[in-house]
Amino acid sequence: MSFPEGFLWGASTSAYQVEGAAYEDGKKASQQDIINKDSYEKFGFATAEVASDMYHHYKEDVALMKEMGFKAYRFSIAWSRVLPDGVGEVNEKGMQFYKDLIDELVKNDIEPIITLYHYDLPWALCEKYNGWLDRQVVDDFMVFTKLIVDEFKDKIKYWTVINEQSIIVQYWTQKCYIPEEVLSDNQKRYQINHHMNLANALATIYIHENVPGAMVGAALGYSPIYPLTSNSLDVMAMQNAQALRNDYYTDVYFKGYYNKAAHIYLEQHGLAPIMEEGDLELIADPRAIHDFLALNNYASECAKWCGEDEKEIAWSGVNRSGKKGDISGFETHPGFYEMCKNPKLDTTDWDWAIDPQGMEYMLRDLYNRYNKPLMITENGLGAYDILTEDRKVHDEYRIDFLKKNIQAVERAIDKGVEVLAYCPWSYCDLLSTSNGVKKRYGFVYIDRTDDDPKQCERIRKDSFYWYQKCIQSNGKELD
Numbered sequence: 001m002s003f004p005e006g007f008l009w010g011a012s013t014s015a016y017q018v019e020g021a022a023y024e025d026g027k028k029a030s031q032q033d034i035i036n037k038d039s040y041e042k043f044g045f046a047t048a049e050v051a052s053d054m055y056h057h058y059k060e061d062v063a064l065m066k067e068m069g070f071k072a073y074r075f076s077i078a079w080s081r082v083l084p085d086g087v088g089e090v091n092e093k094g095m096q097f098y099k100d101l102i103d104e105l106v107k108n109d110i111e112p113i114i115t116l117y118h119y120d121l122p123w124a125l126c127e128k129y130n131g132w133l134d135r136q137v138v139d140d141f142m143v144f145t146k147l148i149v150d151e152f153k154d155k156i157k158y159w160t161v162i163n164e165q166s167i168i169v170q171y172w173t174q175k176c177y178i179p180e181e182v183l184s185d186n187q188k189r190y191q192i193n194h195h196m197n198l199a200n201a202l203a204t205i206y207i208h209e210n211v212p213g214a215m216v217g218a219a220l221g222y223s224p225i226y227p228l229t230s231n232s233l234d235v236m237a238m239q240n241a242q243a244l245r246n247d248y249y250t251d252v253y254f255k256g257y258y259n260k261a262a263h264i265y266l267e268q269h270g271l272a273p274i275m276e277e278g279d280l281e282l283i284a285d286p287r288a289i290h291d292f293l294a295l296n297n298y299a300s301e302c303a304k305w306c307g308e309d310e311k312e313i314a315w316s317g318v319n320r321s322g323k324k325g326d327i328s329g330f331e332t333h334p335g336f337y338e339m340c341k342n343p344k345l346d347t348t349d350w351d352w353a354i355d356p357q358g359m360e361y362m363l364r365d366l367y368n369r370y371n372k373p374l375m376i377t378e379n380g381l382g383a384y385d386i387l388t389e390d391r392k393v394h395d396e397y398r399i400d401f402l403k404k405n406i407q408a409v410e411r412a413i414d415k416g417v418e419v420l421a422y423c424p425w426s427y428c429d430l431l432s433t434s435n436g437v438k439k440r441y442g443f444v445y446i447d448r449t450d451d452d453p454k455q456c457e458r459i460r461k462d463s464f465y466w467y468q469k470c471i472q473s474n475g476k477e478l479d
């Protein structure tokens, strides 16, 4: 069977991580402009001001995508570029950028796959009411959504509404503006998520009702979870972790309700979201059910049993240094599960488990459970690339990682899973959400450092040429 005709080979990015021009042509700050300014001061990671400067290089970028043979490109729209104050006056110059980008893609036969929200809420809404913490954001998100859907409904078929709700819950300070006084209140993580579910349901209904033939989904950060051992308690811990970290999101998208085991756990621990009358009915509305799931998969995770007397650790730490093993603590929920390192797997320098086999497992498991088409909208290897004196990048480690993942996707397709697209992270190097620009993912090298944006010159890496052959042969030529 292998990759079907019309399979959408491409790659992904997100607005604030590539565009730059953070304050140009009427754009105002998003929460990511503020969060990344803070990370620059604390850790020396680049700000989002220039990023990969795609705002000024988009034609060159689409030409490079075309040269690689892309059939699709997944990217997001920066809310603060088109509505600088979150609501109110439209910034025509900002809107023009997306019109031009989308036209350029369509002209080159590259299918645009849109993400409406990728971590970058307009800062004005954080100042006004603390952003996603306030339910008002749901109505404001719909103002933005209607604007974009009405503008692009004739050109866009694939819509992903919100990027990585599960990751926003886990790593909320990197993905959202969270005021000091709320930091220790973990219930608020699930409150934010509930507001996102309402926004997602309303947006999905709106797209379904206004865009004939549209396919709507979420781009979910998803890691399959394995038990540390075959001890049945570890297997139960795996099931609990799966419920709270994964099914809590996918059940909403496809079944229209919160996963019961996860929700009961949250209620028992005072973490469940506060809901209003009609919320659950809205989430359950058949028009709010998704047509496909877009998966952002980098790694697999591992869980083990954890006794009632262990200490609660709300979420696993983040490796900021890029030195293997430099991760501070694993998420621990006494009597439910504890996350841990998988001793069978090697990791990246940032402690993400390298597990291409997990890709096949994830695709088959999700397709068995929900029977909906799947897309890969992120998958990749963050690494320190070296630009040689003759201006080449020999990233054979990335080629090896992607090759094994593509083979895993192919095995899943051969076992009957419907996969629509493979769009790894990322088209070019960009600003990482947690580690600056020195952690690179792209097929195209961006010549800049965390301190110096230079000219953001584009340089084709070895993986660029390798992916070009892969696409030309519809996934057959991988060596």
Ligand code: BGP
Pocket (backbone or CB within 6 Å): 014, 017, 163, 164, 167, 221, 296, 378, 382, 425, 431, 432, 433, 434, 435, 439
């Ligand atoms: C996903 C996000 C992306 C991206 C990627 C890699 O969670 O959707 O925005 O950046 O992960 O993560 P990082 O940048 O932290 O290496």
